Amino acid sequence: MRIATWNVNSIKARFPTVQEVLQNIDCDVVCLQELKCETDAFPYMELEEAGWNCAVLGQKSYNGVALLSKYPLEDVTKGLSTMEDDQARFIEALVMAETPFRVGGLYLPNGNPAPGPKFDYKLEWMACLLDHARERLKAEEPYVLCGDYNTIPTAVDCWDETKWADDALALPETREAFRRIKNLGMTDAFEITDGRAHQYTFWDYQGGAFQKDHGIRIDHLLVSPQAADRLQSVEIYRKARSLDKPSDHVPVIGVFED
DNA sequence: ATGGCCGTACATTACGGA
Numbered sequence: 001m002r003i004a005t006w007n008v009n010s011i012k013a014r015f016p017t018v019q020e021v022l023q024n025i026d027c028d029v030v031c032l033q034e035l036k037c038e039t040d041a042f043p044y045m046e047l048e049e050a051g052w053n054c055a056v057l058g059q060k061s062y063n064g065v066a067l068l069s070k071y072p073l074e075d076v077t078k079g080l081s082t083m084e085d086d087q088a089r090f091i092e093a094l095v096m097a098e099t100p101f102r103v104g105g106l107y108l109p110n111g112n113p114a115p116g117p118k119f120d121y122k123l124e125w126m127a128c129l130l131d132h133a134r135e136r137l138k139a140e141e142p143y144v145l146c147g148d149y150n151t152i153p154t155a156v157d158c159w160d161e162t163k164w165a166d167d168a169l170a171l172p173e174t175r176e177a178f179r180r181i182k183n184l185g186m187t188d189a190f191e192i193t194d195g196r197a198h199q200y201t202f203w204d205y206q207g208g209a210f211q212k213d214h215g216i217r218i219d220h221l222l223v224s225p226q227a228a229d230r231l232q233s234v235e236i237y238r239k240a241r242s243l244d245k246p247s248d249h250v251p252v253i254g255v256f257e258d
Numbered sequence: 259a260t261g262g263c264c265g266t267a268c269a270t271t272a273c274g275g276a
Contacts, residue, residue: 009275010265034275036265061266062274110275150276169276204276205263216276248264248276 001097001230001256002027005105005146005219006240007202007249010036011064014245015043019050021240025251028070029095031105033148035064035088042066059088065105065147072096081135083128090129098258099142101227104132106147111168119168122150126177133181136224142256143224145186148249150218151178153188156197157217169218186222189254190234201236202249210241221254230257 004027008018011032022030030052035042039058047054052068057078065088067073073093080090092104106129111122129145136143152170155161164170182188190199200215209215223231237251 013265034265112274112276164276167276202276207262209263218276245264 001029001099001101001258002253003029003031003101003103003144003146003221003256004251004253005031005033005148005221006251007033007107007148007219007247009034009247009249011043012037012041014247015046017243017245017247019046020243021237021251022050022068024239025237025253027253028097029101029103030068030251031103031146032066032068033064033105033107035066036061037064055091055093057088057091063088063107065089065091065107067091067093067103067105069093069095080128080132082131083125085125089125099230101142101144101256102136102139104136104143104145104147106145106149108148108150110150111174114166114168114171122168123173123177126174126181130177130181130184133186133222134184137185140226141224142227142230144221144227144254145223146221146252146254148218149178149220151175151220152216152218153178153220159198159200159214159216164216169216181222185225187225187228189221189223189228189231190217190252192228193231193234199236201252203241205248219249219252221252223254227256231255232257
């Protein structure tokens with residue numbers, strides 16, 4: 001079972017690239033973020049023709065999340081169970097593989113500038129995600145909570161810690177909120193299968209950041225104990241960043257024993 | 259310094275992103 005998360009930064013602006021990458025990474029489940037399209041405008045037909053079952057929570061202009069699955073999806077929920085949110089940032093479903101996996105796809109708020117109302121919203125969102133994860137863990141099932149966390153977990157997850165010191169992605173409050181979710185018993189899949197420093201999932205469009213490898217690791221898969229038991233490896237599909245008109249994020253793939 | 263982001267929208271600039 002291969003489960004990917006990928007912030008596509010507009011599905012319409014790069015749909016041919018998205019289709020090509022989906023084919024190449026050969027996953028069973030893909031969580032997409034930053035669709036930047038309304039639910040009705042999602043390219044259901046093309047993706048269904050390629051064998052995907054789709055669950056979508058879209059929004060005009062900004063945000064928007066989707067779940068793609070080669071297996072049937074059941075128990076689809078849109079939005080966090082623990083919060084009223086007018087932004088399309090969370091979708092979850094039960095993936096009916098031989099061993100069912102529950103998969104949540106999230107697009108956590110950026111939070112800049114900090115301090116300020118946007119940072120407050122980010123921290124509120126993370127607190128609600130914590131409550132949601134706590135409830136989900138009670139089921140003791142394979143559970144994967146993946147997406148763009150807009151969180152640089154530690155100093156070695158960015159190319160230059162000093163450049164991010166005052167940024168909402170790296171502030172102590174953000175890192176603490178992320179750790180709290182891990183402390184519930186959700187494991188960072190990359191950390192336990194790879195764990196190398198300076199492995200990135202995002203590179204800014206500006207200043208030749210990708211060529212200089214000036215990136216940050218902000219796309220994560222957090223997994224329940226039952227999913228961690230099956231976890232074999234994590235792949236960061238860097239190649240997606242070198243294509244024409246790329247997203248600024250690349251797919252991160254968790255590989256699980258079936 | 260010989261270069262210097264991207265996508266969206268009530269668009270020709272403002273905004274959100276990270």
